[in-house]
Amino acid sequence: MKFQRLVFVFLFFTSLFLSLNVFSQQAYNTGLGLRGGYPSGITAKHFVSRSTAVEGILSFGGWGFGFTGLYQIHVPIADAPGFNWYYGGGAHIGFAKAASSNPFLKDKEQKFFLGVDGVFGAEYVFPDVPISISLDITPMISLLPEIFPWFNAGISVRYILK
16 A cells, blocks of 8 residues: 555656646757866757757866766746756766775776766856856766766856857
């Protein structure tokens, strides 16, 4: 009986949450810009529907280079025009030297990294200029070369290409 109740509650809230996404609207189709934080680099976001987007982050530096791909679901913030919060997930791949502060890796040499990422953030689209700004947290788990969790965050500024 408890299991059936749990399934019902889960399905109810999932249906309610997904119905909210139907009413969300993005203010643009594609945006290109820069991301600071980790990973930092070049970011591109493209909406594939009214409420879903894909984002690619190309990161590079003296430590190495990488690519992160994210699938995001955007939900408007009530009574705050231009604001959306979003969540989603994706993956990362790269060649990098591990940060010396990472307690999960014993070897700090250049390595191939592959893993999964989550994302949770908020975005604001300026009404009078073709600019968006977003702030997010991106927890991740690298699967190769070793399994280790990591926590990232960043801020992105994009020029909007309608």
